[in-house]
Amino acid sequence: MGLAGLWSCWWTGILLPASLWTLWNLPAAAQLSPQASSPNTQRLLVKPTISVSQGTVIEHTGVVTFYCGTTDVDVFIKWVFNNIPLVLNERMQLSADGRSLTIHPVQREDAGSYQCEVWGTSEIQSSDITPLDVHYGPDPVEIEVDSGVLIGEVVEVMEGSTVKFQVETQSHPPATYSWYLPNDSLPPPTTRTFTIPAVSKKDEGTYQCLVSNSATSLSQMGALKVRVHENLVKPEVISLSLDLVENTSSATLTCQTAHEGVSIRWFVGGQPLLPSERLELSADNSTLVILSLRRNDTGPYACEIQTEAAQAQSDPFELTIGYGPDHVSITRDTTSGSLSTVEVKLDSNLTLQCWAESQPGAQYRWSCEHRGGESVGGQLVINAVTWEHKGICNCTAFNPLTGLVLSASVLVSVVGPQSSSPSGGAIAGIVIGVLVVVALVAGLGYLSWKAGWLSRILADDPMPTASHPTFGKESFTKSVSGWLRPFNERIPEFQEHTRVSETFQSASPEELYERVPPAAIPGDFGVHPMNALPRGPVPPQGPSLPEESGEPNYQTLINPDVDIYYQMNSTT
Numbered sequence: 100m101g102l103a104g105l106w107s108c109w110w111t112g113i114l115l116p117a118s119l120w121t122l123w124n125l126p127a128a129a130q131l132s133p134q135a136s137s138p139n140t141q142r143l144l145v146k147p148t149i150s151v152s153q154g155t156v157i158e159h160t161g162v163v164t165f166y167c168g169t170t171d172v173d174v175f176i177k178w179v180f181n182n183i184p185l186v187l188n189e190r191m192q193l194s195a196d197g198r199s200l201t202i203h204p205v206q207r208e209d210a211g212s213y214q215c216e217v218w219g220t221s222e223i224q225s226s227d228i229t230p231l232d233v234h235y236g237p238d239p240v241e242i243e244v245d246s247g248v249l250i251g252e253v254v255e256v257m258e259g260s261t262v263k264f265q266v267e268t269q270s271h272p273p274a275t276y277s278w279y280l281p282n283d284s285l286p287p288p289t290t291r292t293f294t295i296p297a298v299s300k301k302d303e304g305t306y307q308c309l310v311s312n313s314a315t316s317l318s319q320m321g322a323l324k325v326r327v328h329e330n331l332v333k334p335e336v337i338s339l340s341l342d343l344v345e346n347t348s349s350a351t352l353t354c355q356t357a358h359e360g361v362s363i364r365w366f367v368g369g370q371p372l373l374p375s376e377r378l379e380l381s382a383d384n385s386t387l388v389i390l391s392l393r394r395n396d397t398g399p400y401a402c403e404i405q406t407e408a409a410q411a412q413s414d415p416f417e418l419t420i421g422y423g424p425d426h427v428s429i430t431r432d433t434t435s436g437s438l439s440t441v442e443v444k445l446d447s448n449l450t451l452q453c454w455a456e457s458q459p460g461a462q463y464r465w466s467c468e469h470r471g472g473e474s475v476g477g478q479l480v481i482n483a484v485t486w487e488h489k490g491i492c493n494c495t496a497f498n499p500l501t502g503l504v505l506s507a508s509v510l511v512s513v514v515g516p517q518s519s520s521p522s523g524g525a526i527a528g529i530v531i532g533v534l535v536v537v538a539l540v541a542g543l544g545y546l547s548w549k550a551g552w553l554s555r556i557l558a559d560d561p562m563p564t565a566s567h568p569t570f571g572k573e574s575f576t577k578s579v580s581g582w583l584r585p586f587n588e589r590i591p592e593f594q595e596h597t598r599v600s601e602t603f604q605s606a607s608p609e610e611l612y613e614r615v616p617p618a619a620i621p622g623d624f625g626v627h628p629m630n631a632l633p634r635g636p637v638p639p640q641g642p643s644l645p646e647e648s649g650e651p652n653y654q655t656l657i658n659p660d661v662d663i664y665y666q667m668n669s670t671t
Contacts, residue, residue: 149227164201176217198215213228253326258327266321275289276290278308307320334356363385398418431451451492453507468490491510
């Protein structure tokens with residue numbers, strides 16, 4: 100081996116390890132397997148093309164075919180609709196190789212963007228987007244209004260309201276509109292909507308709109324009948340019954356309205372009227388009869404008239420039903436609750452109130468046992484109560500509508516110092532005084548008779564005697580008339596108080612004289628409680644008889660107490 104051979108072997112030993120190290124450190128993508136380095140797999144896919152038989156079709160009549168063109172072999176063809184994989188349906192047909200897509204018949208939901216994709220072993224290529232435009236419509240037309248009540252193809256609107264018409268339909272491309280109005284008051288609009296302000300009766304009729312699509316050469320007609328109702332005037336509830344009385348009267352209510360052909364409903368207390376055995380309605384509901392009225396049937400009542408477009412309700416109406424009086428109650432100014440007895444202090448004021456539930460309000464009358472105890476009105480006022488106000492006070496309540504009367508009573512009891520009322524001793528003193536007057540009158544009469552008898556004896560006596568005035572009945576009557584009359588005038592007033600006469604009994608003359616001893620002074624009748632009598636003029640005393648001539652006779656006159664007692668008893 101020469102020098103050149105040795106050099107070559109050395110160089111080869113260096114290059115072989117270097118190449119192995121380089122191959123080891125190549126990226127994994129560059130380390131091709133023997134299969135990947137074949138000539139067929141190293142070729143890239145070509146972008147496919149897409150074509151369509153017609154890009155614009157009419158719904159339900161057109162047929163569309165899409166074709167995907169590619170030069171690659173051993174690839175798969177997939178279709179994309181609106182950027183998502185296409186899902187085939189019964190109207191779509193796909194060729195065996197997947198390159199052809201046919202849609203028959205075309206519908207509006209088929210409109211959109213289409214693409215085809217070529218799938219290789221390790222690569223995917225997509226075509227450009229191809230749109231499909233589908234013309235359709237117009238669909239059946241509906242005309243709507245924003246006011247009134249729509250019933251089918253008829254709308255009920257109120258006079259004076261504003262009505263806005265609007266056409267509802269589907270069309271592509273957008274349709275054109277032609278309106279046909281029932282009158283010539285408005286120019287025919289060419290828009291989807293139009294408005295009639297302040298609709299009136301002349302605006303009644305059928306409104307038609309022709310909707311057309313020039314692309315599909317289709318048209319649709321929509322129609323709406325407008326019925327204009329005059330404004331409803333509020334009805335009124337009137338009552339044909341007067342002077343209603345509980346349990347004896349029936350009420351007739353009528354719903355009065357100026358409109359014809361309206362339906363009528365009744366309300367009680369804001370709620371619909373419910374059937375009842377005491378309620379009767381006429382055939383058209385315009386009249387309501389309430390049988391055997393009760394006090395809680397006052398209402399309020401209301402009637403409502405109604406059309407298909409509007410309704411109107413009357414003002415509330417209440418019945419006035421007479422009843423009572425019920426349970427008369429007597430109360431005092433300082434207490435609450437009904438009273439049967441009331442206690443009042445002497446010289447104080449007393450106010451009693453009488454009340455009874457009644458419609459209309461009852462009329463009241465008070466009557467009491469004491470004099471002047473009658474008054475009209477619910478209130479009884481007694482100022483400065485005296486002993487005479489004791490007793491029963493009765494209050495009578497009267498209802499002039501029902502004719503019913505009801506009463507209640509209260510017992511008035513007067514309390515106060517014992518000295519304020521006539522005591523038993525005072526009454527006994529008055530009785531004694533009366534007896535003293537009677538005895539005095541009898542005694543003076545007896546003296547007058549004795550004086551006449553003595554005068555006749557003296558007249559027969561020849562001895563001269565002094566002239567003395569005659570003390571007869573006439574002079575006695577004149578002398579006592581000044582002080583006897585005032586006392587007698589007060590006696591009837593005292594006797595009218597029946598309770599005093601029942602409580603205190605007059606003493607008999609025997610009892611009176613047993614308590615008073617006989618007088619020790621001649622001429623005195625031995626009765627001394629004269630301070631109990633009213634003060635008055637003192638009757639004049641008779642003249643004294645001469646001692647020498649009248650003493651025996653005078654002693655005879657005044658000694659027998661039996662005569663005086665007999666005279667008093669015969670007088671009384």
